[in-house]
Amino acid sequence: MRIQVLNVVIFLFIVINKVYSYQYQPNLPVGGIFEGTDENEEIAFRVAIDIVNRHGRLPYTLVPLTGRIEYDDVINAKTGSILDHTWNKPFQALETTCDLLKDGVIGIFNSLSEDNSNTVQSVCDNKEVPVVQTMLNTEHERDCCSINLYPDAEVLARAFADVVKRWQWESFTIMYENQNSLPKITEMLKIYNTTGHTVVLRQLRSSSSGDFRLALKGIWRSGQTNFVLDCTTENLGEILKQAQQIGLMTNKHKYIIINLDMHTIDLGPYQYSETNITGLRLVDPLKNIVKEAAEGIYFKRQELGFRTDEMDRFIGAWKLQAKAALIIDAIMLFANALEEVGEISAASILCNTTDNWIHGDSIYNYMKTVSREGLTGLIQFDHFGVRSDFNLDLVELREGGTIKVGTWSSKEGLNISRIAPEPEELDEDSLRNRTFIVIIALTEPYGMLKETQVKLEGNDQYEGFAIDIIHELSKLEGFNYTFIVRADKKNGDYNETTKEWSGMIGDVINRVADLAITDLTITRKRQRGVDFTSSFMDLGIQILYAKPTPETPSFFTFASPFAPEVWMLLTGAYFGVSLALFIMARLCYSEWSNPYPCVEEPEYLINQFSFRNSLWFTLGGLMQQGADIAPAGFSTRLLTGFWWFFTLIMVSSYTANLAAFLTSEVRELPFSNVEELVKRADSLGIQYGAKAEGATEGFFKNSENALFKQIGEYMTKHPDLMPKDNAIGVRKAALGSYAFFMESSSVKYEISGSCNLTSVGNKLDEKSYGIAMRKDSPYRGKLSAAVLKLQENGIIDGLTRKWWIEKRKKPECPDEGEAGEAPPLNLTHVGGIFWVSVGGTLLAFALVFIELILHTLKKYGRDHQSCMEEFTEEIKFYFKFKGMVKPVQGRKADAQSVDSKKKLGTAEGTPVSIGFTPEIVHT
Numbered sequence: 001m002r003i004q005v006l007n008v009v010i011f012l013f014i015v016i017n018k019v020y021s022y023q024y025q026p027n028l029p030v031g032g033i034f035e036g037t038d039e040n041e042e043i044a045f046r047v048a049i050d051i052v053n054r055h056g057r058l059p060y061t062l063v064p065l066t067g068r069i070e071y072d073d074v075i076n077a078k079t080g081s082i083l084d085h086t087w088n089k090p091f092q093a094l095e096t097t098c099d100l101l102k103d104g105v106i107g108i109f110n111s112l113s114e115d116n117s118n119t120v121q122s123v124c125d126n127k128e129v130p131v132v133q134t135m136l137n138t139e140h141e142r143d144c145c146s147i148n149l150y151p152d153a154e155v156l157a158r159a160f161a162d163v164v165k166r167w168q169w170e171s172f173t174i175m176y177e178n179q180n181s182l183p184k185i186t187e188m189l190k191i192y193n194t195t196g197h198t199v200v201l202r203q204l205r206s207s208s209s210g211d212f213r214l215a216l217k218g219i220w221r222s223g224q225t226n227f228v229l230d231c232t233t234e235n236l237g238e239i240l241k242q243a244q245q246i247g248l249m250t251n252k253h254k255y256i257i258i259n260l261d262m263h264t265i266d267l268g269p270y271q272y273s274e275t276n277i278t279g280l281r282l283v284d285p286l287k288n289i290v291k292e293a294a295e296g297i298y299f300k301r302q303e304l305g306f307r308t309d310e311m312d313r314f315i316g317a318w319k320l321q322a323k324a325a326l327i328i329d330a331i332m333l334f335a336n337a338l339e340e341v342g343e344i345s346a347a348s349i350l351c352n353t354t355d356n357w358i359h360g361d362s363i364y365n366y367m368k369t370v371s372r373e374g375l376t377g378l379i380q381f382d383h384f385g386v387r388s389d390f391n392l393d394l395v396e397l398r399e400g401g402t403i404k405v406g407t408w409s410s411k412e413g414l415n416i417s418r419i420a421p422e423p424e425e426l427d428e429d430s431l432r433n434r435t436f437i438v439i440i441a442l443t444e445p446y447g448m449l450k451e452t453q454v455k456l457e458g459n460d461q462y463e464g465f466a467i468d469i470i471h472e473l474s475k476l477e478g479f480n481y482t483f484i485v486r487a488d489k490k491n492g493d494y495n496e497t498t499k500e501w502s503g504m505i506g507d508v509i510n511r512v513a514d515l516a517i518t519d520l521t522i523t524r525k526r527q528r529g530v531d532f533t534s535s536f537m538d539l540g541i542q543i544l545y546a547k548p549t550p551e552t553p554s555f556f557t558f559a560s561p562f563a564p565e566v567w568m569l570l571t572g573a574y575f576g577v578s579l580a581l582f583i584m585a586r587l588c589y590s591e592w593s594n595p596y597p598c599v600e601e602p603e604y605l606i607n608q609f610s611f612r613n614s615l616w617f618t619l620g621g622l623m624q625q626g627a628d629i630a631p632a633g634f635s636t637r638l639l640t641g642f643w644w645f646f647t648l649i650m651v652s653s654y655t656a657n658l659a660a661f662l663t664s665e666v667r668e669l670p671f672s673n674v675e676e677l678v679k680r681a682d683s684l685g686i687q688y689g690a691k692a693e694g695a696t697e698g699f700f701k702n703s704e705n706a707l708f709k710q711i712g713e714y715m716t717k718h719p720d721l722m723p724k725d726n727a728i729g730v731r732k733a734a735l736g737s738y739a740f741f742m743e744s745s746s747v748k749y750e751i752s753g754s755c756n757l758t759s760v761g762n763k764l765d766e767k768s769y770g771i772a773m774r775k776d777s778p779y780r781g782k783l784s785a786a787v788l789k790l791q792e793n794g795i796i797d798g799l800t801r802k803w804w805i806e807k808r809k810k811p812e813c814p815d816e817g818e819a820g821e822a823p824p825l826n827l828t829h830v831g832g833i834f835w836v837s838v839g840g841t842l843l844a845f846a847l848v849f850i851e852l853i854l855h856t857l858k859k860y861g862r863d864h865q866s867c868m869e870e871f872t873e874e875i876k877f878y879f880k881f882k883g884m885v886k887p888v889q890g891r892k893a894d895a896q897s898v899d900s901k902k903k904l905g906t907a908e909g910t911p912v913s914i915g916f917t918p919e920i921v922h923t
């Protein structure tokens with residue numbers, strides 16, 4: 001029992017002592033100096049110290065103390081613009097180191113650039129404070145206290161050279177970004193000098209905006225397909241992306257990337273390109289300690305308030321770069337050495353004294369002798385304190401990601417489990433996994449930049465009809481694509497002098513792009529240079545012209561409803577009918593009436609239809625007003641009826657058409673087809689043109705048709721009227737007096753977005769758009785079939801609707817009025833009614849003669865004359881057209897008495913309607 005109590009007491013004592021010693025164990029500061037804006041290294045440094053403290057194997061707590069070297073701008077002396085940034089600031093490095101030493105750090109960790117790290121190293125060597133470096137350094141001579149965990153440059157270069165050798169390249173190009181790559185590649189060059197291979201060195205200089213394309217284009221032009229690439233991890237993704245855009249990432253190209261972090265960048269976009277990409281890595285993301293460290297970094301980032309991505313908790317190991325892994329290994333190594341050394345104490349050391357730290361030398365020596373497994377593999381040093389013995393993984397980019405295909409070790413060299421890609425059933429025609437560089441032009445609505453607040457990158461920046469078609473095709477056929485843009489919007493023309501193709505067609509032929517898509521017309525000429533898929537849109541050339549502005553109504557608008565010839569005929573009809581009525585009334589017995597109805601046997605008869613009265617009566621009918629006189633005979637009534645019917649139709653037609661003319665102003669185009677345009681262009685001062693070097697220009701210039709040829713010649717003579725792109729032509733057309741020949745698809749698009757543009761005439765030809773690719777491309781058949789499928793499925797129709805109607809914002813246009821286009825009524829409209837009235841008049845004449853004959857027959861016998869005599873006498877009298885007094889019962893009227901009666905009748909106020917002068921006939 002007593003023993004048990006004693007055990008408990010001892011146990012409690014140990015626990016309390018542990019807790020107390022943990023609580024009160026001294027803090028020893030550890031320094032870290034960082035440069036640049038990347039916080040990952042510093043976070044890794046802190047994580048590693050946390051791990052060491054947690055293990056509690058040291059009798060003290062390590063406390064991280066850090067310093068950061070800010071960058072300076074590199075200024076262009078001439079322009080004053082910022083060219084670059086530099087962290088090369090030894091004086092600041094010196095100050096930071098001295099500050100840390102003053103704070104009593106027991107070791108300094110860094111991966112600074114050369115001048116800065118040399119400064120830190122020389123100060124610490126002097127003060128005998130251990131320095132642990134984690135950057136590529138060719139320095140072999142080390143004084144007392146510095147050690148470098150980064151694999152030795154010379155040995156590393158050997159590793160890369162071994163890979164290159166194993167690939168058995170006849171020739172290759174080394175692409176490097178700056179002089180930091182030289183230690184790695186100089187060794188490679190030395191090896192190759194002895195074997196006589198052709199090795200070309202190309203520096204990847206970028207513009208200030210990070211554009212490497214100029215350098216990459218030069219490399220592409222060299223035709224080389226084997227590359228060794230070295231650049232910073234930050235730029236690696238961008239360089240590969242731009243290489244793909246230039247056409248340097250096809251199945252013919254092979255890359256060895258000598259950046260140990262290749263596997264940490266997103267290689268997804270290239271995994272289907274069949275480009276052979278190989279690299280070496282120092283950190284194996286599948287190792288448990290790597291995963292744990294990555295998780296630690298994830299939580300530390302959260303703790304320090306940095307942005308974290310939930311996924312990083314699980315896949316962080318794949319993003320753990322060598323420099324972060326090395327700094328963790330460095331801390332672990334340092335902690336091991338501290339364990340070996342045992343009790344130490346920190347001391348504040350001032351740079352301006354001769355003081356040094358007493359434990360530094362022994363910690364350094366322990367570190368040099370340690371051999372341990374870390375995140376970066378086996379860690380051990382040669383007697384110079386250099387890590388010349390290390391292992392690397394050989395990795396290759398495959399569909400699905402990077403996989404380990406072998407190892408390299410300084411002792412055994414390269415050990416590859418597989419070099420060549422697995423022999424797969426390669427379907428030559430299959431588009432799956434291929435990556436196409438697709439060249440587009442920013443021509444609406446085929447290709448456009450998306451309008452967004454945020455800056456978009458890559459393919460996401462573009463939208464449009466052609467973009468959607470490529471997207472749909474890629475979904476069908478499973479290929480990848482990268483868009484590049486032809487800035488000058490030239491679709492392509494053949495230059496007879498240079499014998500070269502320009503524009504997008506030239507880009508396809510010169511392998512800048514694999515496919516070209518925009519409003520690219522399939523022409524016979526182009527088909528000699530490239531192949532096209534089956535067409536995805538049909539169209540023809542049309543004229544785009546400004547809508548005429550409303551005309552000011554003319555003074556004589558009231559006359560517009562009838563064409564001039566109708567007015568003339570109407571006037572003729574009026575006089576004709578009036579004359580006919582006058583004659584007919586004379587011939588018509590019933591029109592001679594007794595002026596005194598109470599006198600049974602009047603001396604004379606009167607006729608209301610004098611010529612003047614006939615004109616007045618007809619006019620009354622025409623004006624639909626009527627007159628006080630009215631015909632009494634059947635024939636005259638028939639004539640009147642037909643006249644009234646005629647006037648009814650004419651007046652109603654006039655009224656109806658007049659309404660249309662008065663309610664809208666007539667708008668007329670100066671020409672209605674291409675013939676009229678060419679004929680009237682000079683007199684009306686209208687100019688015309690088409691897109692320079694486009695298919696439309698080609699159509700006119702190569703046409704056999706005389707009219708089109710004439711247009712082609714005009715275009716050659718007026719290059720100033722040939723805009724570089726459609727948008728300029730459209731703007732010019734909208735200003736007026738300029739007819740722009742354009743393809744109907746584009747004309748339709750422009751009209752649907754504008755109030756003052758219209759198309760004139762019919763299409764002049766029939767053609768279509770297609771996707772261009774190099775001659776005899778193996779994928780032509782597949783792509784053509786896919787385009788047809790899109791058409792059959794109605795997808796292309798849907799896309800046309802989307803870009804031409806739904807996405808096209810039609811402006812609010814002033815109402816044009818439906819009735820505005822009513823043409824003047826011409827003879828074809830009203831000719832029939834004229835003929836009806838002519839027929840009616842003739843019929844009336846026939847009737848009047850029948851009436852006369854009947855009347856003569858009635859009188860026969862009364863005056864003992866023969867029937868013929870009677871009839872002849874009557875006719876003679878009527879056709880004398882002399883006086884309006886007719887003798888009754890066969891007595892010949894005495895001209896004098898008739899005249900005197902006429903005067904009398906007039907003087908005495910003959911009982912006739914007021915305003916009418918009746919003709920008087922003695923009976």
Ligand code: GLU
Nearest residue numbers: 491519520521694695696
């Ligand atoms: N589609 C034409 C071409 O492919 C450009 C526009 C035009 O010429 O009207 O060249």
